[in-house]
Amino acid sequence: MPTLLLFGATGDLSQRMLLPSLFGLEADGLLPPDMRIVGTALSSLDDEAFRVLTSDALERTIEGARLDAATIQRFLSRLEYVNVDARDASGFARLAGKIGPDRGALSIFLSTAPSLFRPTIEGLAGAGLTADGARIALEKPLGNDLVSSTQINDAVAEFFSEEQTFRLDHYLGKETVQNLLALRFANTLLEPMWNAQGIEHVQISVAETVGLEGRVGFYDGAGALRDMVQNHMLQLLAFVAMEPPSSYNAQAIRDEKVKVLRALRRITAEDVESHTVAGQYRSGAIAGAVVPSYCDELGSGSPTETFVAIKAHIDNWRWKNVPFYLRTGKRLPIRQSKIVVQFRGVPHSIFETRGTALKPNRLIIRLQPEESISLLMMAKQPGLDRDGIQLREVPLDLSLTAAFSGERRRIAYERLLLDLIEGNPTLFVRRDEVEAQWEWIDRIRAGWKAAASDPKPYAAGTWGPSAAIALTERDGVTWHD
Structure with missing residues (x-):
């Protein structure tokens, strides 16, 4: 019988995302009928207590209309629990005994601190739970630099092949990210212009209004560059910039993404001042509420950046000299994730003598909070045009949301958990992708260290340091807020 092992099952991510996602799959009849879900964590719970915890989590996160009593009961009946300390082999022996000899297809999801990856994997191996084609999914972060990431991947590779390893970036489960592939490769309109001849620049922004939000221990050791750019934003860049894959399958798509990541121009110590901006928020106001500075939230001084903006280039034929502007930060004015593709202007305007300024076409792909795609174009304003065409x-x-109003908007983890259970790695990240991302990020961090400059301050509720505006305006470009 198929089994899903959920490590970190009592944690925040599990209660907010993983358990509600599994319930969504249950409600749609997408889970294998006989699949068991075995949660593990340090908490000393039994099966019934874990079901109560899960029921409470569903009440908090699922809209009432979907909380059908029969579906809830069916889902809760799948759940079992074993408390496991990753550094105590006896817990893994209990886990193996709970699962029993008839394991079927075993899927393992690690939602734990990276420091626990190796002891967890070794504990699973010692209990015989890594054999017979078991699959393992790893939640980010996968290390904090190339060296530590390599160590984690080496630990995984001792017991799981690359085909059995599912490195998760939840952004890849978003409908709009996958729609980007459909937009590019299922329509002939855009592809002829999707290159340096047709596109002037690309912007990728991920803005958050929140501060530390209980992530003090992790975030202060990571910062915006490693927390957001190394994974989410570079994956978005790769989807925008990749060449057409030969087919929609895991190997073809990931082959093209890694080519883009390896083609990213290295930002050296000499380039960091002109191509990157690091910032840290001070006190300010968001939505009318006063919020403290990063250091006040942290309770101490810190050199960690909470904002980063980067001007990147991809050194290949398609993207020669096209800048990719990346921007992410905490305590920004609004929460949004979007990609803006700005096309080049028309070579000659027949409307200039009429006093009408043309704007280049822009494609705006919004990932959150609402998922949408807009193409901004010039059109004639209605009227008799006695003073010229406007x-x-x-x-x-x-x-x-409107075009597919009959479809339920899914949590990104629903797709990714189902793909893990079914063994489809297309929307997961391959080892060479992760390492190419870290190699590029590590060079930026080394440049910052050599420059010995502190993050530039910005008031909470603004769009980051003024230097981030200058980063684009030197090229005649304005951030799309």
Whole structure:
């Protein structure tokens, strides 16, 4: 019988995302009928206490109309629990005994601190739970630099092949990210222009309004560059910039992504001042509420960056001299994730003598909070035009919420958990991708260290340090806020 092992099952991610996602799959009849879900954590719970915890989590996270009593009961009946300390082999022996000899297809999801990856994997191996094609999913972060990431991957590779290893980036489970592939490779309209001849620049922004939010221990040791750019943003960049894969399968897609990541121009110590900006928020106001500075939240001084902006280049034929501007930060004015592709302007305007300024076409792909795709184009404004034709920028909108109103918006983890259970690695990250990402990030961090400069301050509720504005304005570009 198939079994899903959920490590860290009582944690925040599990209660907010993983258990509700599994319930969503249950409600749609997508889980194997006989699949067991065995949660593990340090907490001393029994099966019934874990079911109560899960029921409470579902009440908090699932809208009431979907909380059908029969579905809840069916889902809770799948759940079992074993408390396991990753550094105590006896816990893994109890876990193996709980699962029993008839394990079927075993899927393992590690939602734990990276420091526990190796002892957890060794404990699983010692209990015989890594054999017979078991699959393992690893939640980020996978290390804090190339060296530590390599150590984690080496530990995994001792017991799991690359085909059995599912490195998770939840952004890849978002509908809009996958729609980017459909937009590019299922339509002939954009592909002829999707290159340096047609595109002037690309912006990728991930803005958060929150501060530390209980992640003090992790975030202060990571910072915005490692927490967001190394994984989410570089994966988005790879999807935007990749060449057409030969087919929609895991190897073809990941082969093209890693080519992009390896083609990223290295930002050296001499380049960091002109190509990167690091910032840290001070006190300010968001949505009318006063919020403290990063150091006040932390309770001490810190050199950790909470904002980063980067001007990146991809040194290949398609993207020669096209800048990719990346920006992410905490305590920014609004929560949003989006990709803006700005096309080049028309080579000659017939409307200039009429006093109408043309704006280049822009493709705006919003990932959150609402998922949508808009193409901004110039159109004639209605009227008799006695003083000349007036043009205005108007959007052609593809609102995924409206266009597919009959479809439920899924949590990204639903797709990724189902892919893990079914063994589909397409939307997971391969080892060579992770290592290419870390190699690029490590060079930026080395440049910052050599420059010995502190993050630039910015007030909470603003769009980061003024240097981030200058980063783009030197090229005549304005951030799309």
